[in-house]
Amino acid sequence: MNREDKPARRAVDPLEPPRRLLLGAGPSPVEPRVYEALSKPIIGHLDPYFFGVLEDVRGMLAPVFSAANGFTLALSGTGSLGMEASIVNFVEPGAKFLVFANGFFADRISEAARRLGAAVVRKERPWGEVFPEDEAADFIRRERPRVVAYVQAETSTGAYQQGKGICEAAHSVGALVIADCVTSLGGMPVNVDETGIDVAFGCTQKALSCPPGLAPITLSSRALEALRGRTAPVASWYLDLNLLDQYLGSERRYHHTAPISMFYALREALALVHEEGLRRRWVRHRRNHRAFLTGVRAMGLKPLAPEDQSLWTVTALVLPEGVQPAAVRGFLLNQYGIEISGGLGPLADRTLRVGFMGAGSTEGNVLLALEALEEALRAQGHEPEAPGRAAAERFYARLPAGHGLEQVAFGQ
Numbered sequence: 001m002n003r004e005d006k007p008a009r010r011a012v013d014p015l016e017p018p019r020r021l022l023l024g025a026g027p028s029p030v031e032p033r034v035y036e037a038l039s040k041p042i043i044g045h046l047d048p049y050f051f052g053v054l055e056d057v058r059g060m061l062a063p064v065f066s067a068a069n070g071f072t073l074a075l076s077g078t079g080s081l082g083m084e085a086s087i088v089n090f091v092e093p094g095a096k097f098l099v100f101a102n103g104f105f106a107d108r109i110s111e112a113a114r115r116l117g118a119a120v121v122r123k124e125r126p127w128g129e130v131f132p133e134d135e136a137a138d139f140i141r142r143e144r145p146r147v148v149a150y151v152q153a154e155t156s157t158g159a160y161q162q163g164k165g166i167c168e169a170a171h172s173v174g175a176l177v178i179a180d181c182v183t184s185l186g187g188m189p190v191n192v193d194e195t196g197i198d199v200a201f202g203c204t205q206k207a208l209s210c211p212p213g214l215a216p217i218t219l220s221s222r223a224l225e226a227l228r229g230r231t232a233p234v235a236s237w238y239l240d241l242n243l244l245d246q247y248l249g250s251e252r253r254y255h256h257t258a259p260i261s262m263f264y265a266l267r268e269a270l271a272l273v274h275e276e277g278l279r280r281r282w283v284r285h286r287r288n289h290r291a292f293l294t295g296v297r298a299m300g301l302k303p304l305a306p307e308d309q310s311l312w313t314v315t316a317l318v319l320p321e322g323v324q325p326a327a328v329r330g331f332l333l334n335q336y337g338i339e340i341s342g343g344l345g346p347l348a349d350r351t352l353r354v355g356f357m358g359a360g361s362t363e364g365n366v367l368l369a370l371e372a373l374e375e376a377l378r379a380q381g382h383e384p385e386a387p388g389r390a391a392a393e394r395f396y397a398r399l400p401a402g403h404g405l406e407q408v409a410f411g412q
């Protein structure tokens with residue numbers, strides 16, 4: 001493709017991204033098969049083969065949400081776009097929108113909704129805590145909103161909100177429920193149907209172990225009815241789910257040029273999920289999460305969320321007095337090539353977030369991260385109470401892989 005009369009000369013150096021072990025809050029490590037899928041030839045976004053790819057993606061996504069309704073799509077954008085799409089399609093300007101706020105991403109939902117003209121009402125709780133469901137339900141019955149939102153997997157704190165009581169109360173006052181499932185999708189039960197969630201969204205770069213770029217979303221029949229019954233058009237043309245359904249769904253009518261390569265990648269990432277088996281994958285995340293908790297506790301570090309409410313994908317750790325999060329992160333990156341994440345918002349000065357997601361959730365990664373954390377603490381003059389890696393090794397020896405496959409409901 002060079003001009004014939006000129007020798008080829010690069011405009012910039014070849015791309016050589018550093019090798020990192022991604023153990024933060026996302027993105028997570030990508031499997032070779034997914035990278036291969038990304039390099040396949042582009043075809044047209046209206047090519048019959050591409051619609052086959054879309055069908056495969058939709059068919060494999062729905063069970064990851066545990067949603068049997070059939071309206072499951074992947075939107076062209078990251079998780080935040082899934083959030084924005086959920087709001088703009090279901091929260092009409094002026095409508096009362098109740099947000100359960102106990103972390104960074106609930107604040108993002110509130111802010112996005114305000115900008116779209118919703119009458120936002122917030123019920124707050126300290127970061128790291130979840131809402132007792134009866135209390136949340138009482139609040140919903142008192143406020144009688146049109147739409148309710150909560151964050152199932154709050155990545156800023158590592159806490160999981162069950163949501164069943166929230167959904168029941170919302171439905172009893174005729175409200176729809178939006179749940180942010182970005183950090184649970186693919187790594188632990190999302191339970192859309194059983195919980196009663198009407199609109200659930202996720203992303204590709206966390207527990208699905210795919211590059212960032214698509215936002216899976218699924219709708220209940222109740223949500224679908226509300227969407228079809230809208231009188232005012234959805235304020236965003238690009239995110240209008242009715243129009244997107246006509247393209248990505250049955251009618252195959254051009255809407256936008258889908259990011260073809262991302263759909264290839266997601267198809268392969270989902271194939272890996274199903275080859276492993278969903279339950280087996282969840283149990284793998286749970287086991288590695290618990291091994292990590294055992295290790296950090298032995299060292300004297302404190303996870304922010306209580307264990308029975310903690311995500312199996314990302315853990316927020318409270319550091320001992322005098323240990324600087326930025327220095328720990330720098331040490332892991334420079335000495336081990338490991339990326340972990342800092343804290344968000346009010347937690348920025350005293351927490352770190354470590355994620356074992358998708359291909360990153362392995363015994364070897366947990367042990368390496370614990371070893372690296374021990375060294376990082378020592379480098380800051382803080383001697384860990386006991387060796388974390390050794391404690392996790394004992395945990396693994398006691399609990400074989402695949403243990404508890406029959407009991408993967410959250411909280412067990």
Ligand SMILES: *Cc1c(COP(=O)(O)O)cnc(C)c1O
Pocket residue numbers: 026078079080081083105151153154155156180182183203212
């Ligand atoms: C990562 C994340 C998002 C945003 O997703 P992006 O892909 O970064 O846009 C939203 N909600 C939660 C809970 C997240 O963890």
